[in-house]
Amino acid sequence: MNADIVVALTGAGLDPVEVERIVRTALDEDLGPSRLDVTSVATIPDDQADTADLVARADGVLAGLAVAAAVFDQVSPRTKWKDKARDGERVARGDVLATVTGPTRALLTAERTALNLLCRMSGVATHTRAWADALAGSKTTVLDTRKTTPGLRILEKYAVRAGGGTNKRMGLYDVAMIKDNHKLAAGGLTAAYRRVRESFPDVAVQVEVTTVAEAVESVEAGATFLLCDNMSPALLREVVAAVGDRAELEATGGLTLEVAPEYAATGVDYLSVGALTHSSPILDIALDLRP
The missing domain is CATH 3.20.20.70 (Aldolase class I)
Structure with a gap:
């Protein structure tokens, strides 16, 4: 796992080994025994690279950026992640939360697993903030x-x-x-x-x-x-x-x-x-x- 991600997870009080295990299990569920995203392999050249933004589609409280970054890193260590917000922050619809650059196949392969975890964690954080308020x-x-x-x-x-x-x-x-x-x-x-x-x-x-x-x-x-x-x-x-x-x-x-x-x-x-x-x-x- 990328050293910056390890630092971020540790700083959040999360065990990088445990997060890596969770991510691996989630990716196994999505990729199956072939370990392939058949759509991306069929439609996107292996050498194509792109940049993608993670964007809030609703107002809420953010949680799980480093976990999402770990998903992209596990799919391809050639991906580069940059936070644009911080966990615990209130975010608004349309805000760019993070940017990830790398092989296009890897970006699209990691997309759903990363979002499943990030959306779930941010939903819990948003609900909790309502109680704290x-x-x-x-x-x-x-x-x-x-x-x-x-x-x-x-x-x-x-x-x-x-x-x-x-x-x-x-x-x-x-x-x-x-x-x-x-x-x-x-x-x-x-x-x-x-x-x-x-x-x-x-x-x-x-x-x-x-x-x-x-x-x-x-x-x-x-x-x-x-x-x-x-x-x-x-x-x-x-x-x-x-x-x-x-x-x-x-x-x-x-x-x-x-x-x-x-x-x-x-x-x-x-x-x-x-x-x-x-x-x-x-x-x-x-x-x-x-x-």
Whole structure:
């Protein structure tokens, strides 16, 4: 992978090896066992070169430029990429986001894979920015969840960050989350919490609660991070009053942009929104060859 792309990915908090794997898988899906773009091979001379612009077709927030660049680089290291915007920036319809020069076959072969990733990531960033804007002026931050597209988690969670949100856990391995089924299987909330602490003393633990009593039981057991599931704003205010500063509080379940300020006003620290990654529409971006 081009050294400049590696630097850009690393600076974004993305593992270049993982991005390269994702890109390879996406290209394999598009090119098949023959590794050919039959249309471009048939219609374009091997020695033809061109320049293309990546252009926003809608207003939004950009995320994934270095990932898109990695696609072109993997198709042909002879392509040259130049950013015209930055991840996290608001862009407008008609803005040129990047320029790529190289073998025409390579540009058109990489086009759809690069755009699939860039449009998806920018769509997540755009949706996340709407939540961040709705929570502006409060202490509440929007969080993502594990409801991500299989195989694209690191990219979608990066896009959340680019949009002004915060990542929660990356997977089942880095944060223990005690949900209702865990409580039931372990014989109760306190028993489940103690088992996790004994088995994995260095792993952060969050406890899902649905009542004020469960919230109090959790903090008395030692929990410092509570997930308040499907609570009304009135009930959340009761939990905030009962818990005080003994734990961070996250609200989730049935949240919309319209009610986000009301939930933030309860004093919770976070709102977690699965829709950031499972329901964000893409940001329309196109690749246009220059005449």
